[in-house]
Amino acid sequence: MTAFDAQRFRGDPVCGMTWGWVGTRGTWATPEAEESMRLMADHGVTWTALAYAALQEHIISTEIRSDLAPTVGDDEIVGAIRRAHDLGLTVCLKPVVNVADGTWRAHIGFFDEDVPGEPSWGEWFASYRRFILHAAQIAEQEGCAMLCVGCEMVRADAQEDHWRALIADVREIYTGLVTYNCDKYQEDRVRWWDAVDVISSSGYYPIDSWERELDRIERVVATSGKPFFFMEAGCPSRDGSPARPNDWSLPGGPSVTEQLRYFEEMFRAVRARPWVRGLMLWDWPAHLYPEQAAAQNDDYCPYGKPAGTFMAEQYREWSRESH
Numbered sequence: 001m002t003a004f005d006a007q008r009f010r011g012d013p014v015c016g017m018t019w020g021w022v023g024t025r026g027t028w029a030t031p032e033a034e035e036s037m038r039l040m041a042d043h044g045v046t047w048t049a050l051a052y053a054a055l056q057e058h059i060i061s062t063e064i065r066s067d068l069a070p071t072v073g074d075d076e077i078v079g080a081i082r083r084a085h086d087l088g089l090t091v092c093l094k095p096v097v098n099v100a101d102g103t104w105r106a107h108i109g110f111f112d113e114d115v116p117g118e119p120s121w122g123e124w125f126a127s128y129r130r131f132i133l134h135a136a137q138i139a140e141q142e143g144c145a146m147l148c149v150g151c152e153m154v155r156a157d158a159q160e161d162h163w164r165a166l167i168a169d170v171r172e173i174y175t176g177l178v179t180y181n182c183d184k185y186q187e188d189r190v191r192w193w194d195a196v197d198v199i200s201s202s203g204y205y206p207i208d209s210w211e212r213e214l215d216r217i218e219r220v221v222a223t224s225g226k227p228f229f230f231m232e233a234g235c236p237s238r239d240g241s242p243a244r245p246n247d248w249s250l251p252g253g254p255s256v257t258e259q260l261r262y263f264e265e266m267f268r269a270v271r272a273r274p275w276v277r278g279l280m281l282w283d284w285p286a287h288l289y290p291e292q293a294a295a296q297n298d299d300y301c302p303y304g305k306p307a308g309t310f311m312a313e314q315y316r317e318w319s320r321e322s323h
Helices: 003-010 031-041 074-086 121-141 160-171 210-224 256-271 291-296 306-321
Strands: 014-019 047-056 090-099 146-151 177-182 198-202 228-232 276-284
Touching: 014 031, 014 228, 014 306, 031 074, 047 074, 047 276, 074 090, 074 121, 090 121, 121 146, 121 160, 146 160, 146 198, 146 228, 160 177, 177 228, 198 210, 210 228, 210 256, 256 276, 256 306
Parallel strands: 014 047, 014 276, 047 090, 090 146, 146 177, 177 198, 198 228, 228 276
Antiparallel strands: none
Protein backbone atom coordinates (compact mmCIF):
# COMPACT_ATOMS: atom_id res chain seq x y z
CA MET A 1 0.00 0.00 0.00
CA THR A 2 1.13 3.51 -0.72
CA ALA A 3 0.95 6.15 1.99
CA PHE A 4 -1.95 7.71 0.08
CA ASP A 5 -3.88 4.46 0.07
CA ALA A 6 -3.07 3.66 3.69
CA GLN A 7 -4.39 7.05 4.74
CA ARG A 8 -7.75 6.19 3.24
CA PHE A 9 -8.06 2.98 5.22
CA ARG A 10 -6.22 3.79 8.43
CA GLY A 11 -7.74 7.25 8.63
CA ASP A 12 -10.59 8.44 6.46
CA PRO A 13 -13.65 6.15 6.55
CA VAL A 14 -15.28 4.64 3.49
CA CYS A 15 -18.62 6.44 3.46
CA GLY A 16 -19.78 4.55 0.43
CA MET A 17 -22.68 3.54 -1.76
CA THR A 18 -22.90 1.09 -4.64
CA TRP A 19 -24.16 2.77 -7.79
CA GLY A 20 -25.62 1.56 -11.07
CA TRP A 21 -26.29 -2.13 -10.45
CA VAL A 22 -26.68 -4.30 -12.52
CA GLY A 23 -25.03 -2.16 -15.16
CA THR A 24 -27.52 -2.72 -17.96
CA ARG A 25 -26.30 -1.36 -21.29
CA GLY A 26 -27.80 2.01 -22.10
CA THR A 27 -28.63 2.99 -18.51
CA TRP A 28 -25.37 4.61 -17.38
CA ALA A 29 -24.96 7.32 -20.03
CA THR A 30 -28.20 9.27 -19.57
CA PRO A 31 -29.22 12.55 -17.90
CA GLU A 32 -31.19 10.47 -15.37
CA ALA A 33 -28.05 8.54 -14.43
CA GLU A 34 -26.04 11.73 -14.06
CA GLU A 35 -28.67 13.20 -11.74
CA SER A 36 -28.88 9.95 -9.77
CA MET A 37 -25.16 10.02 -9.06
CA ARG A 38 -25.31 13.69 -8.07
CA LEU A 39 -28.11 13.00 -5.59
CA MET A 40 -26.14 10.09 -4.15
CA ALA A 41 -23.11 12.31 -3.59
CA ASP A 42 -25.34 14.81 -1.79
CA HIS A 43 -25.97 12.22 0.94
CA GLY A 44 -22.54 12.42 2.55
CA VAL A 45 -21.19 9.71 0.26
CA THR A 46 -17.42 9.92 -0.34
CA TRP A 47 -16.84 6.54 -2.02
CA THR A 48 -18.80 4.67 -4.67
CA ALA A 49 -18.58 1.16 -6.05
CA LEU A 50 -19.51 1.20 -9.73
CA ALA A 51 -20.94 -2.30 -10.02
CA TYR A 52 -21.84 -4.07 -13.25
CA ALA A 53 -22.49 -7.67 -14.20
CA ALA A 54 -21.39 -9.87 -17.09
CA LEU A 55 -23.37 -13.04 -17.72
CA GLN A 56 -22.71 -16.74 -18.04
CA GLU A 57 -25.52 -19.00 -19.15
CA HIS A 58 -25.79 -21.31 -16.13
CA ILE A 59 -23.71 -22.32 -13.10
CA ILE A 60 -21.53 -24.81 -14.99
CA SER A 61 -20.92 -22.58 -18.01
CA THR A 62 -17.30 -21.65 -18.60
CA GLU A 63 -17.87 -18.70 -20.95
CA ILE A 64 -18.51 -15.26 -19.47
CA ARG A 65 -20.02 -12.90 -22.05
CA SER A 66 -18.51 -9.69 -20.74
CA ASP A 67 -18.41 -7.72 -23.99
CA LEU A 68 -22.05 -8.21 -25.03
CA ALA A 69 -25.33 -6.60 -24.04
CA PRO A 70 -26.94 -6.42 -21.55
CA THR A 71 -23.61 -5.59 -19.83
CA VAL A 72 -22.70 -1.89 -19.93
CA GLY A 73 -20.11 -1.00 -22.54
CA ASP A 74 -16.66 0.40 -21.88
CA ASP A 75 -17.76 3.90 -22.85
CA GLU A 76 -20.45 3.85 -20.18
CA ILE A 77 -18.04 2.53 -17.54
CA VAL A 78 -15.44 5.18 -18.32
CA GLY A 79 -18.11 7.89 -18.37
CA ALA A 80 -19.44 6.83 -14.96
CA ILE A 81 -15.94 6.79 -13.45
CA ARG A 82 -15.28 10.28 -14.75
CA ARG A 83 -18.61 11.62 -13.47
CA ALA A 84 -17.90 10.15 -10.04
CA HIS A 85 -14.44 11.73 -9.97
CA ASP A 86 -15.92 15.07 -11.04
CA LEU A 87 -18.23 14.85 -8.03
CA GLY A 88 -15.23 14.27 -5.74
CA LEU A 89 -16.02 10.60 -5.15
CA THR A 90 -13.38 7.93 -4.69
CA VAL A 91 -14.13 5.01 -7.00
CA CYS A 92 -13.99 1.26 -6.58
CA LEU A 93 -14.64 -0.51 -9.88
CA LYS A 94 -16.63 -3.67 -9.22
CA PRO A 95 -17.07 -6.10 -12.14
CA VAL A 96 -19.30 -9.04 -11.16
CA VAL A 97 -20.34 -12.24 -12.89
CA ASN A 98 -24.03 -13.21 -12.82
CA VAL A 99 -25.87 -16.28 -14.08
CA ALA A 100 -28.36 -15.62 -16.87
CA ASP A 101 -30.94 -18.08 -15.54
CA GLY A 102 -31.12 -16.21 -12.23
CA THR A 103 -29.15 -18.65 -10.07
CA TRP A 104 -27.03 -16.82 -7.53
CA ARG A 105 -23.35 -16.61 -8.51
CA ALA A 106 -22.31 -18.24 -5.23
CA HIS A 107 -23.39 -21.57 -6.74
CA ILE A 108 -21.07 -21.40 -9.77
CA GLY A 109 -18.90 -24.49 -9.42
CA PHE A 110 -17.13 -27.46 -10.97
CA PHE A 111 -15.27 -30.60 -9.92
CA ASP A 112 -12.50 -29.87 -7.43
CA GLU A 113 -9.95 -31.19 -9.93
CA ASP A 114 -10.19 -30.58 -13.67
CA VAL A 115 -11.46 -33.62 -15.63
CA PRO A 116 -11.01 -33.84 -19.42
CA GLY A 117 -14.32 -33.44 -21.21
CA GLU A 118 -16.07 -31.83 -18.24
CA PRO A 119 -16.49 -28.11 -17.59
CA SER A 120 -13.71 -27.11 -15.23
CA TRP A 121 -12.43 -24.45 -12.89
CA GLY A 122 -9.47 -24.00 -15.19
CA GLU A 123 -11.69 -23.13 -18.14
CA TRP A 124 -13.91 -20.89 -16.05
CA PHE A 125 -11.04 -18.94 -14.52
CA ALA A 126 -9.52 -18.43 -17.98
CA SER A 127 -12.72 -16.65 -19.05
CA TYR A 128 -13.09 -14.84 -15.73
CA ARG A 129 -9.47 -13.70 -15.97
CA ARG A 130 -10.15 -11.98 -19.30
CA PHE A 131 -13.15 -10.21 -17.77
CA ILE A 132 -11.31 -9.02 -14.66
CA LEU A 133 -8.10 -8.01 -16.45
CA HIS A 134 -10.10 -5.88 -18.86
CA ALA A 135 -11.69 -4.14 -15.87
CA ALA A 136 -8.23 -3.73 -14.34
CA GLN A 137 -7.06 -1.95 -17.48
CA ILE A 138 -9.98 0.49 -17.27
CA ALA A 139 -9.44 1.02 -13.54
CA GLU A 140 -5.76 1.80 -14.10
CA GLN A 141 -6.41 4.07 -17.07
CA GLU A 142 -9.06 6.06 -15.18
CA GLY A 143 -7.33 6.21 -11.81
CA CYS A 144 -9.79 4.16 -9.75
CA ALA A 145 -8.59 3.86 -6.16
CA MET A 146 -9.75 0.27 -5.82
CA LEU A 147 -10.64 -2.78 -7.89
CA CYS A 148 -12.85 -5.54 -6.52
CA VAL A 149 -11.82 -8.80 -8.20
CA GLY A 150 -14.82 -10.88 -7.16
CA CYS A 151 -18.11 -10.83 -5.31
CA GLU A 152 -19.75 -13.55 -3.20
CA MET A 153 -18.21 -16.46 -5.12
CA VAL A 154 -18.75 -18.93 -2.28
CA ARG A 155 -18.03 -22.16 -4.15
CA ALA A 156 -15.10 -20.56 -5.97
CA ASP A 157 -13.54 -19.27 -2.75
CA ALA A 158 -11.81 -22.61 -2.20
CA GLN A 159 -9.88 -22.29 -5.49
CA GLU A 160 -6.97 -20.60 -3.76
CA ASP A 161 -4.36 -21.15 -6.45
CA HIS A 162 -6.60 -19.70 -9.14
CA TRP A 163 -7.36 -16.58 -7.08
CA ARG A 164 -3.71 -16.01 -6.23
CA ALA A 165 -2.73 -16.32 -9.90
CA LEU A 166 -5.51 -13.96 -10.96
CA ILE A 167 -4.55 -11.32 -8.39
CA ALA A 168 -0.90 -11.56 -9.43
CA ASP A 169 -1.96 -10.95 -13.03
CA VAL A 170 -4.12 -8.00 -11.96
CA ARG A 171 -1.14 -6.41 -10.24
CA GLU A 172 0.81 -6.51 -13.49
CA ILE A 173 -1.79 -4.10 -14.91
CA TYR A 174 -3.34 -2.23 -12.00
CA THR A 175 -1.49 -0.24 -9.32
CA GLY A 176 -4.39 0.64 -7.00
CA LEU A 177 -5.88 -1.25 -4.09
CA VAL A 178 -7.18 -4.78 -4.69
CA THR A 179 -10.01 -6.27 -2.66
CA TYR A 180 -12.28 -9.31 -2.78
CA ASN A 181 -15.88 -9.12 -1.57
CA CYS A 182 -16.62 -12.40 0.18
CA ASP A 183 -20.16 -13.30 1.14
CA LYS A 184 -21.64 -12.97 4.62
CA TYR A 185 -20.38 -15.62 7.10
CA GLN A 186 -17.38 -16.38 4.84
CA GLU A 187 -14.85 -13.92 6.25
CA ASP A 188 -13.13 -16.66 8.29
CA ARG A 189 -13.24 -19.21 5.45
CA VAL A 190 -11.20 -17.43 2.78
CA ARG A 191 -7.58 -18.65 2.98
CA TRP A 192 -5.91 -16.12 0.68
CA TRP A 193 -6.59 -12.76 2.33
CA ASP A 194 -2.85 -12.10 2.31
CA ALA A 195 -3.04 -11.75 -1.48
CA VAL A 196 -5.32 -8.65 -1.38
CA ASP A 197 -4.76 -5.18 0.07
CA VAL A 198 -8.14 -4.82 1.77
CA ILE A 199 -10.55 -7.42 3.12
CA SER A 200 -14.20 -6.78 2.36
CA SER A 201 -17.44 -8.68 2.76
CA SER A 202 -21.21 -8.48 2.37
CA GLY A 203 -22.56 -7.55 5.80
CA TYR A 204 -26.19 -8.57 5.44
CA TYR A 205 -26.45 -9.70 9.04
CA PRO A 206 -29.74 -9.98 10.94
CA ILE A 207 -30.40 -6.94 13.07
CA ASP A 208 -29.91 -8.84 16.34
CA SER A 209 -26.61 -10.50 15.35
CA TRP A 210 -24.27 -7.60 14.54
CA GLU A 211 -22.25 -7.85 17.75
CA ARG A 212 -21.68 -11.58 17.44
CA GLU A 213 -20.67 -11.40 13.79
CA LEU A 214 -18.38 -8.41 14.34
CA ASP A 215 -16.64 -10.31 17.15
CA ARG A 216 -16.00 -13.16 14.71
CA ILE A 217 -14.81 -10.91 11.87
CA GLU A 218 -12.55 -8.94 14.21
CA ARG A 219 -10.46 -12.05 14.85
CA VAL A 220 -9.93 -12.48 11.10
CA VAL A 221 -8.94 -8.85 10.66
CA ALA A 222 -6.56 -8.92 13.62
CA THR A 223 -4.84 -12.05 12.33
CA SER A 224 -4.53 -10.74 8.77
CA GLY A 225 -3.22 -7.28 9.62
CA LYS A 226 -5.28 -5.96 6.69
CA PRO A 227 -7.78 -3.10 6.71
CA PHE A 228 -11.44 -4.12 6.46
CA PHE A 229 -14.72 -2.62 5.35
CA PHE A 230 -18.13 -3.90 4.32
CA MET A 231 -18.25 -3.84 0.52
CA GLU A 232 -21.98 -4.43 0.76
CA ALA A 233 -24.50 -3.86 3.53
CA GLY A 234 -28.05 -2.64 3.81
CA CYS A 235 -31.66 -3.61 4.19
CA PRO A 236 -34.80 -3.35 2.04
CA SER A 237 -37.51 -0.99 3.26
CA ARG A 238 -39.90 -3.87 3.82
CA ASP A 239 -41.69 -5.53 6.71
CA GLY A 240 -39.55 -8.37 8.09
CA SER A 241 -36.37 -7.40 6.25
CA PRO A 242 -34.28 -6.43 9.33
CA ALA A 243 -34.31 -10.10 10.32
CA ARG A 244 -33.33 -11.24 6.79
CA PRO A 245 -31.64 -8.28 5.08
CA ASN A 246 -29.99 -10.49 2.44
CA ASP A 247 -33.37 -11.68 1.09
CA TRP A 248 -34.43 -9.25 -1.63
CA SER A 249 -37.55 -11.37 -2.39
CA LEU A 250 -38.88 -11.63 1.17
CA PRO A 251 -42.67 -11.09 1.20
CA GLY A 252 -43.80 -8.00 3.07
CA GLY A 253 -45.26 -4.58 2.59
CA PRO A 254 -43.18 -1.42 2.17
CA SER A 255 -41.83 -0.06 5.47
CA VAL A 256 -39.41 2.84 5.64
CA THR A 257 -39.55 2.49 9.44
CA GLU A 258 -38.11 -1.02 9.30
CA GLN A 259 -35.26 0.09 7.06
CA LEU A 260 -34.46 2.99 9.39
CA ARG A 261 -34.47 0.65 12.40
CA TYR A 262 -31.93 -1.56 10.67
CA PHE A 263 -29.71 1.37 9.63
CA GLU A 264 -29.67 2.69 13.20
CA GLU A 265 -28.43 -0.62 14.59
CA MET A 266 -25.98 -1.25 11.74
CA PHE A 267 -24.31 2.16 12.07
CA ARG A 268 -24.25 1.91 15.88
CA ALA A 269 -22.53 -1.47 15.73
CA VAL A 270 -19.93 -0.77 13.05
CA ARG A 271 -19.00 2.72 14.21
CA ALA A 272 -18.20 1.30 17.66
CA ARG A 273 -15.49 -0.87 16.03
CA PRO A 274 -12.60 1.33 14.84
CA TRP A 275 -11.19 -1.51 12.72
CA VAL A 276 -14.27 -1.35 10.47
CA ARG A 277 -13.09 1.27 8.00
CA GLY A 278 -16.51 1.92 6.52
CA LEU A 279 -19.54 0.79 4.58
CA MET A 280 -20.32 0.55 0.88
CA LEU A 281 -24.08 0.42 1.19
CA TRP A 282 -26.37 -1.38 -1.23
CA ASP A 283 -27.56 0.21 -3.45
CA TRP A 284 -28.36 3.32 -5.53
CA PRO A 285 -29.79 2.71 -9.02
CA ALA A 286 -28.80 4.65 -12.11
CA HIS A 287 -32.45 5.53 -12.65
CA LEU A 288 -34.07 6.57 -9.36
CA TYR A 289 -37.74 6.29 -8.51
CA PRO A 290 -39.44 9.68 -7.93
CA GLU A 291 -38.79 11.03 -4.45
CA GLN A 292 -42.54 11.27 -3.83
CA ALA A 293 -42.80 7.51 -4.44
CA ALA A 294 -40.13 6.60 -1.86
CA ALA A 295 -42.60 5.43 0.79
CA GLN A 296 -43.97 2.84 -1.64
CA ASN A 297 -40.52 1.61 -2.72
CA ASP A 298 -39.56 -1.57 -0.83
CA ASP A 299 -36.05 -2.05 -2.21
CA TYR A 300 -32.59 -1.34 -0.73
CA CYS A 301 -32.11 2.21 -1.98
CA PRO A 302 -32.57 4.73 0.88
CA TYR A 303 -33.26 7.73 -1.37
CA GLY A 304 -36.15 9.83 -0.12
CA LYS A 305 -36.57 7.62 2.97
CA PRO A 306 -35.75 8.25 6.64
CA ALA A 307 -32.83 5.82 6.32
CA GLY A 308 -31.33 8.05 3.63
CA THR A 309 -31.46 11.10 5.88
CA PHE A 310 -29.97 9.10 8.74
CA MET A 311 -27.24 7.69 6.50
CA ALA A 312 -26.25 11.17 5.33
CA GLU A 313 -26.03 12.41 8.94
CA GLN A 314 -23.92 9.40 9.96
CA TYR A 315 -21.59 9.67 6.99
CA ARG A 316 -20.98 13.38 7.49
CA GLU A 317 -20.32 12.86 11.19
CA TRP A 318 -18.03 9.91 10.53
CA SER A 319 -16.05 11.96 8.00
CA ARG A 320 -15.72 14.91 10.39
CA GLU A 321 -14.47 12.70 13.18
CA SER A 322 -11.61 11.46 10.99
CA HIS A 323 -10.17 14.96 10.54
